[in-house]
Amino acid sequence: MTLKKIGEFGFIKKISRGCLIRPDSIVKAIGDDAAAFTTDPARISLITTDLLVERIHFLRNAISGFDLGYKSLAVNLSDIAAMGGTARESFVSIAIPEDCPLDYLEAVYDGMKDLATKFEVNILGGDTTSSKVDLIINVVVYGTIVREELLCRDAARPGDIVCSTGFLGDSKAGLHLILNNIPADSNARRNLLRAHLRPEPHLWEGRFLARQPAVKAAIDTSDGLSSDLGHIAEQSGVGAILYADKIPVSGDLKLFCRQFNFDPVEYALSGGEDYTLLCTVSPAEAEAIAAKFEKKFKRPLFRIGEITAATEMKLKYPDGSARSIAASGWNHFKKDEGG
Amino acid sequence: MTLKKIGEFGFIKKISRGCLIRPDSIVKAIGDDAAAFTTDPARISLITTDLLVERIHFLRNAISGFDLGYKSLAVNLSDIAAMGGTARESFVSIAIPEDCPLDYLEAVYDGMKDLATKFEVNILGGDTTSSKVDLIINVVVYGTIVREELLCRDAARPGDIVCSTGFLGDSKAGLHLILNNIPADSNARRNLLRAHLRPEPHLWEGRFLARQPAVKAAIDTSDGLSSDLGHIAEQSGVGAILYADKIPVSGDLKLFCRQFNFDPVEYALSGGEDYTLLCTVSPAEAEAIAAKFEKKFKRPLFRIGEITAATEMKLKYPDGSARSIAASGWNHFKKDEGG
Numbered sequence: 001m002t003l004k005k006i007g008e009f010g011f012i013k014k015i016s017r018g019c020l021i022r023p024d025s026i027v028k029a030i031g032d033d034a035a036a037f038t039t040d041p042a043r044i045s046l047i048t049t050d051l052l053v054e055r056i057h058f059l060r061n062a063i064s065g066f067d068l069g070y071k072s073l074a075v076n077l078s079d080i081a082a083m084g085g086t087a088r089e090s091f092v093s094i095a096i097p098e099d100c101p102l103d104y105l106e107a108v109y110d111g112m113k114d115l116a117t118k119f120e121v122n123i124l125g126g127d128t129t130s131s132k133v134d135l136i137i138n139v140v141v142y143g144t145i146v147r148e149e150l151l152c153r154d155a156a157r158p159g160d161i162v163c164s165t166g167f168l169g170d171s172k173a174g175l176h177l178i179l180n181n182i183p184a185d186s187n188a189r190r191n192l193l194r195a196h197l198r199p200e201p202h203l204w205e206g207r208f209l210a211r212q213p214a215v216k217a218a219i220d221t222s223d224g225l226s227s228d229l230g231h232i233a234e235q236s237g238v239g240a241i242l243y244a245d246k247i248p249v250s251g252d253l254k255l256f257c258r259q260f261n262f263d264p265v266e267y268a269l270s271g272g273e274d275y276t277l278l279c280t281v282s283p284a285e286a287e288a289i290a291a292k293f294e295k296k297f298k299r300p301l302f303r304i305g306e307i308t309a310a311t312e313m314k315l316k317y318p319d320g321s322a323r324s325i326a327a328s329g330w331n332h333f334k335k336d337e338g339g
Numbered sequence: 340m341t342l343k344k345i346g347e348f349g350f351i352k353k354i355s356r357g358c359l360i361r362p363d364s365i366v367k368a369i370g371d372d373a374a375a376f377t378t379d380p381a382r383i384s385l386i387t388t389d390l391l392v393e394r395i396h397f398l399r400n401a402i403s404g405f406d407l408g409y410k411s412l413a414v415n416l417s418d419i420a421a422m423g424g425t426a427r428e429s430f431v432s433i434a435i436p437e438d439c440p441l442d443y444l445e446a447v448y449d450g451m452k453d454l455a456t457k458f459e460v461n462i463l464g465g466d467t468t469s470s471k472v473d474l475i476i477n478v479v480v481y482g483t484i485v486r487e488e489l490l491c492r493d494a495a496r497p498g499d500i501v502c503s504t505g506f507l508g509d510s511k512a513g514l515h516l517i518l519n520n521i522p523a524d525s526n527a528r529r530n531l532l533r534a535h536l537r538p539e540p541h542l543w544e545g546r547f548l549a550r551q552p553a554v555k556a557a558i559d560t561s562d563g564l565s566s567d568l569g570h571i572a573e574q575s576g577v578g579a580i581l582y583a584d585k586i587p588v589s590g591d592l593k594l595f596c597r598q599f600n601f602d603p604v605e606y607a608l609s610g611g612e613d614y615t616l617l618c619t620v621s622p623a624e625a626e627a628i629a630a631k632f633e634k635k636f637k638r639p640l641f642r643i644g645e646i647t648a649a650t651e652m653k654l655k656y657p658d659g660s661a662r663s664i665a666a667s668g669w670n671h672f673k674k675d676e677g678g
Contacts, residue, residue, distance in 0.1 A: 036383050036422065036484075036489060039384050044375050045378050046374065046375050047428070047463070047464070048374070048464070049432050049464070049465055049477070049479055050432070050466050051432035054471075056469050056470055057468070083375065089386065091479065093477050094390070124386070127389050129392060129396070130392075131395055131475075132394045132395065132472075133472060133473070134470065136392065136434070138388070138466075140430065142386060142481075145375075
């Protein structure tokens with residue numbers, strides 16, 4: 001079966017199956033000019049969108065269709081998580097080059113539907129079209145949140161404790177394996193690869209943080225710890241100190257760094273695409289919130305640094321020495337090294 | 340000034356200016372993980388998205404940046420118009436190849452902002468990234484409508500009068516001029532070119548139609564009259580007769596067709612990208628609604644055919660003869676001729 005044979009509308013029919021995960025409140029899903037749904041009157045609407053382009057964000061021969069679909073939706077859900085919201089509807093635009101097999105495309109949607117089902121998000125519509133050479137996927141996610149719970153980047157205050165909901169740097173290590181054709185022949189390497197190819201959006205963690213009044217600012221780690229914390233610092237008009245020995249590095253990443261002679265802390269700082277949440281918490285509440293988090297999620301809320309009034313970012317070592325850190329990480333035009 | 344020099348965040352800052360056209364009810368615009376806005380409790384939400392890919396939907400050397408931006412937003416506003424809705428927020432994802440000058444990109448956003456201002460739509464966020472060869476633009480529009488006014492494709496009933504809010508086929512003629520390097524050296528040709536490059540979304544016409552209880556189904560003419568009416572027919576479980584002498588063809592298109600020996604009715608049928616609205620109206624009310632439309636918009640609501648119980652589409656000529664019409668027009672995978 002080829003795309004040419006089933007045509008655009010045949011393809012839409014094919015991918016439409018299994019997209020309506022939460023049918024209540026849906027007035028029109030795929031198949032009209034726009035999707036239509038009723039909104040909850042007491043809530044704020046959130047919309048986020050991410051564009052993934054072949055040879056820029058992924059290599060088709062290095063990621064399965066399933067993982068590509070999963071990741072395309074995950075990166076958008078992660079943005080809703082970073083606002084503290086509940087993800088509700090998603091919309092997928094896809095531009096397909098002629099050489100892309102239908103099996104691969106169906107796997108893309110299978111990956112999306114798998115993740116959508118996990119978080120009860122509908123796939124409500126989108127656009128399907130062709131492209132000359134590169135596979136292109138744009139995902140939009142609509143979410144909601146009550147106003148009092150909204151987590152923004154500009155709310156960090158000096159003294160706040162900087163926290164991460166998970167390990168950092170694993171995804172960059174997975175990318176290193178892919179780009180250097182290093183076989184994923186151990187559990188550690190398979191875990192790193194999975195961190196890069198199939199990131200888990202921290203939606204439940206985001207909802208938990210949003211319900212704690214002591215949690216101030218939040219962002220997801222898509223560009224890299226230093227870059228993402230830099231966004232919070234810049235928008236809040238503050239600075240930050242990170243503690244090198246507190247930065248959460250997984251056992252898998254430690255092993256990888258020993259094997260390839262990398263510094264795990266540098267990896268975590270410049271990583272990107274980890275999709276954990278960074279947040280800042282009032283110092284008086286940080287310990288209690290970390291304990292509640294650990295009880296709920298069976299893993300720590302890592303406290304990795306502190307917000308400062310001085311508008312600079314520093315990394316402090318256990319011996320008391322410190323160095324300045326610039327916002328590094330992913331920048332699509334400047335071509336820095338990064339996740 | 341190059342993109343490389345200003346970087347992704349510099350570019351975002353540059354394009355962010357002038358995007359917030361309607362600031363009330365906006366909680367967070369560009370610059371956080373997702374845009375945040377409060378929704379009107381009494382309304383249905385509409386979301387539509389369209390992906391435009393270079394060398395598939397446009398040729399960069401044949402369309403100005405301004406027109407490309409204008410059209411990218413227009414095709415999405417047209418989808419909201421086809422539901423009868425009010426467009427409120429928009430989101431722009433763009434993937435930029437290295438050879439694309441910043442001037443061109445700024446003109447893209449200028450074109451969007453021009454149209455956004457006309458219809459009081461905010462540009463609230465999006466994604467900016469790079470691409471290897473093709474410029475890629477994905478636009479999302481969020482709109483609202485009260486439930487009773489929503490216009491869908493599946494509500495046409497036998498006997499309904501089929502109407503178009505404007506001329507058909509002009510855009511395809513403009514495309515013909517571009518693809519064949521025919522100079523736009525007359526007013527007529529400039530008008531046809533403009534119809535293709537800078538289509539006007541019929542949002543006000545859509546609102547007018549949505550407020551008339553006798554208006555049943557609606558769709559915008561993006562794929563072509565026969566194809567778009569085919570969508571209404573298929574989803575409503577009906578058929579249609581179109582009257583060849585009633586199909587609205589502009590004087591410019593008639594002149595063009597005489598010069599190049601084309602049949603204007605065939606052009607209108609298979610055109611696509613006209614972005615007028617097709618709707619079906621209860622027969623008893625059609626004349627009164629057309630009169631009201633003409634009074635309001637100073638141009639006719641063209642009554643071009645009739646919905647039938649028989650599930651086929653026919654074109655009837657003034658001499659009484661008829662021929663079957665298939666849903667033709669644009670199909671991205673099947674590569675039919677079309678708009």
